[in-house]
Protein backbone atom coordinates (compact mmCIF):
# COMPACT_ATOMS: atom_id res chain seq x y z
CA UNK A 407 0.00 0.00 0.00
CA UNK A 408 1.51 3.29 -1.02
CA UNK A 409 1.79 6.29 1.27
CA UNK A 410 -0.93 8.82 0.69
CA UNK A 411 0.36 12.11 -0.69
CA UNK A 412 -0.81 14.73 1.83
CA UNK A 413 -0.78 17.39 -0.90
CA UNK A 414 -3.36 15.53 -3.00
CA UNK A 415 -7.11 15.88 -2.27
CA UNK A 416 -8.93 12.72 -1.19
CA UNK A 417 -11.46 12.99 -4.02
CA UNK A 418 -11.41 14.27 -7.57
CA UNK A 419 -13.69 17.13 -8.60
CA UNK A 420 -17.17 17.05 -7.02
CA UNK A 421 -20.13 16.19 -9.26
CA UNK A 422 -23.30 18.21 -8.65
CA UNK A 423 -26.30 15.80 -8.34
CA UNK A 424 -29.11 17.94 -6.93
CA UNK A 425 -31.77 15.28 -7.44
CA UNK A 426 -30.11 13.24 -4.66
CA UNK A 427 -31.15 15.77 -2.02
CA UNK A 428 -34.71 14.51 -1.58
CA UNK A 429 -33.52 10.92 -1.46
CA UNK A 430 -30.97 11.64 1.26
CA UNK A 431 -33.29 13.75 3.41
CA UNK A 432 -36.27 11.34 3.48
CA UNK A 433 -35.50 10.73 7.12
CA UNK A 434 -38.88 9.23 7.95
CA UNK A 435 -38.07 6.17 5.91
CA UNK A 436 -34.85 5.59 7.79
CA UNK A 437 -35.67 6.52 11.35
CA UNK A 438 -36.90 3.04 12.23
CA UNK A 439 -33.79 1.38 10.88
CA UNK A 440 -31.10 3.71 12.20
CA UNK A 441 -31.37 4.65 15.84
CA UNK A 442 -29.36 4.76 19.00
CA UNK A 443 -29.41 1.86 21.38
CA UNK A 444 -31.35 2.72 24.54
CA UNK A 445 -29.05 5.05 26.43
CA UNK A 446 -30.87 7.24 28.86
CA UNK A 447 -28.65 8.51 31.65
CA UNK A 448 -29.54 5.41 33.67
CA UNK A 449 -28.24 3.16 30.91
CA UNK A 450 -25.24 5.16 29.71
CA UNK A 451 -21.68 3.84 29.84
CA UNK A 452 -20.19 7.32 30.24
CA UNK A 453 -22.51 8.09 33.17
CA UNK A 454 -21.38 4.80 34.72
CA UNK A 455 -17.73 5.85 34.29
CA UNK A 456 -18.54 9.24 35.85
CA UNK A 457 -20.23 7.46 38.77
CA UNK A 458 -17.23 5.10 39.10
CA UNK A 459 -19.39 2.03 38.73
CA UNK A 460 -17.18 -0.89 39.87
CA UNK A 461 -18.49 -3.07 37.00
CA UNK A 462 -17.48 -0.59 34.30
CA UNK A 463 -13.82 -0.28 33.32
CA UNK A 464 -13.24 3.45 33.36
CA UNK A 465 -9.52 4.13 32.80
CA UNK A 466 -10.06 7.65 34.07
CA UNK A 467 -7.23 10.12 33.50
CA UNK A 468 -8.63 13.24 35.11
CA UNK A 469 -11.78 15.03 36.18
CA UNK A 470 -12.71 18.47 37.45
CA UNK A 471 -16.09 19.85 38.48
CA UNK A 472 -17.41 19.83 34.87
CA UNK A 473 -15.43 17.43 32.69
CA UNK A 474 -13.91 13.96 32.73
CA UNK A 475 -11.09 12.51 30.60
CA UNK A 476 -10.79 8.74 30.13
CA UNK A 477 -9.29 6.22 27.73
CA UNK A 478 -11.16 4.83 24.76
CA UNK A 479 -11.42 1.09 25.50
CA UNK A 480 -10.85 0.29 21.82
CA UNK A 481 -8.18 2.87 20.94
CA UNK A 482 -7.43 3.79 17.37
CA UNK A 483 -3.90 4.33 18.63
CA UNK A 484 -2.50 4.12 22.15
CA UNK A 485 -3.26 7.36 23.91
CA UNK A 486 -6.71 7.77 22.32
CA UNK A 487 -8.64 9.73 24.95
CA UNK A 488 -12.25 10.84 25.31
CA UNK A 489 -13.48 14.04 26.93
CA UNK A 490 -17.04 14.39 28.26
CA UNK A 491 -19.07 16.73 30.40
CA UNK A 492 -19.93 15.04 33.70
CA UNK A 493 -23.59 15.77 32.97
CA UNK A 494 -25.46 13.52 30.53
CA UNK A 495 -25.84 15.71 27.44
CA UNK A 496 -26.11 14.49 23.89
CA UNK A 497 -25.46 17.44 21.60
CA UNK A 498 -22.81 20.14 21.61
CA UNK A 499 -25.26 22.81 20.44
CA UNK A 500 -27.25 22.20 23.65
CA UNK A 501 -24.30 23.19 25.87
CA UNK A 502 -24.63 26.57 27.54
CA UNK A 503 -22.34 29.18 26.01
CA UNK A 504 -20.15 29.07 29.11
CA UNK A 505 -19.87 25.29 29.00
CA UNK A 506 -19.06 25.27 25.29
CA UNK A 507 -16.32 27.87 25.79
CA UNK A 508 -14.89 26.02 28.75
CA UNK A 509 -14.93 22.80 26.76
CA UNK A 510 -12.99 24.48 23.95
CA UNK A 511 -10.27 25.61 26.34
CA UNK A 512 -10.26 22.21 28.03
CA UNK A 513 -9.84 20.41 24.70
CA UNK A 514 -6.81 22.62 24.02
CA UNK A 515 -5.30 21.28 27.24
CA UNK A 516 -6.21 17.73 26.29
CA UNK A 517 -4.39 18.15 22.98
CA UNK A 518 -1.32 19.39 24.87
CA UNK A 519 -1.58 16.37 27.17
CA UNK A 520 -1.74 13.85 24.34
CA UNK A 521 1.03 15.49 22.32
CA UNK A 522 3.33 15.68 25.33
CA UNK A 523 2.61 12.33 26.95
CA UNK A 524 2.37 10.33 23.72
CA UNK A 525 5.32 12.13 22.06
CA UNK A 526 3.80 13.23 18.79
CA UNK A 527 2.93 16.53 17.16
CA UNK A 528 -0.01 15.12 15.18
CA UNK A 529 -3.50 14.44 16.51
CA UNK A 530 -7.02 13.89 15.23
CA UNK A 531 -9.60 15.81 17.25
CA UNK A 532 -13.36 15.67 16.86
CA UNK A 533 -16.65 14.10 17.68
CA UNK A 534 -19.55 12.23 16.11
CA UNK A 535 -23.14 13.27 16.85
CA UNK A 536 -26.10 11.12 15.96
CA UNK A 537 -26.20 7.44 15.01
CA UNK A 538 -25.72 7.97 11.29
CA UNK A 539 -22.58 10.01 11.99
CA UNK A 540 -21.07 7.24 14.08
CA UNK A 541 -22.13 8.60 17.47
CA UNK A 542 -22.91 5.34 19.26
CA UNK A 543 -23.22 6.81 22.77
CA UNK A 544 -25.85 9.41 23.70
CA UNK A 545 -23.48 11.23 26.03
CA UNK A 546 -21.39 13.83 24.25
CA UNK A 547 -17.70 13.02 24.02
CA UNK A 548 -14.82 14.35 21.97
CA UNK A 549 -11.91 12.21 20.83
CA UNK A 550 -8.24 13.18 20.80
CA UNK A 551 -6.18 10.57 18.96
CA UNK A 552 -2.39 10.73 18.69
CA UNK A 553 -1.10 9.95 15.20
CA UNK A 554 2.27 8.67 14.08
CA UNK A 555 3.99 8.15 10.76
CA UNK A 556 4.05 4.57 9.44
CA UNK A 557 1.10 3.39 11.55
CA UNK A 558 -0.08 0.89 8.96
CA UNK A 559 1.83 -2.35 9.19
CA UNK A 560 1.85 -5.97 8.13
CA UNK A 561 -0.63 -7.23 10.74
CA UNK A 562 -3.25 -4.65 9.84
CA UNK A 563 -3.07 -5.48 6.16
CA UNK A 564 -2.94 -9.27 6.47
CA UNK A 565 -4.97 -9.95 9.60
CA UNK A 566 -7.24 -6.91 9.52
CA UNK A 567 -6.37 -6.36 13.18
CA UNK A 568 -4.99 -3.17 14.63
CA UNK A 569 -2.00 -3.70 16.89
CA UNK A 570 -1.99 -1.55 19.99
CA UNK A 571 1.47 -0.81 21.28
CA UNK A 572 0.60 -0.30 24.94
CA UNK A 573 -1.73 -1.82 27.49
CA UNK A 574 -4.54 0.47 28.59
CA UNK A 575 -3.08 0.43 32.09
CA UNK A 576 0.33 1.67 30.90
CA UNK A 577 -1.24 4.37 28.72
CA UNK A 578 -3.40 5.45 31.65
CA UNK A 579 -0.32 5.78 33.88
CA UNK A 580 1.64 7.77 31.29
CA UNK A 581 -1.22 10.20 30.72
CA UNK A 582 -1.88 10.59 34.45
CA UNK A 583 1.76 11.54 34.98
CA UNK A 584 1.11 14.52 32.69
CA UNK A 585 -2.39 15.33 33.94
CA UNK A 586 -1.17 18.61 35.45
CA UNK A 587 -1.32 19.91 31.87
CA UNK A 588 -5.11 19.79 32.20
CA UNK A 589 -5.16 22.16 35.16
CA UNK A 590 -4.03 25.05 32.99
CA UNK A 591 -3.01 28.50 34.11
CA UNK A 592 -5.02 30.28 31.42
Ligand SMILES: [Zn+2]
Pocket residue numbers: 446447450451452453454493494495544545
Ligand atom coordinates in the same frame (compact mmCIF):
# COMPACT_ATOMS: atom_id res chain seq x y z
ZN1 LIG B 1 -24.53 9.69 30.20
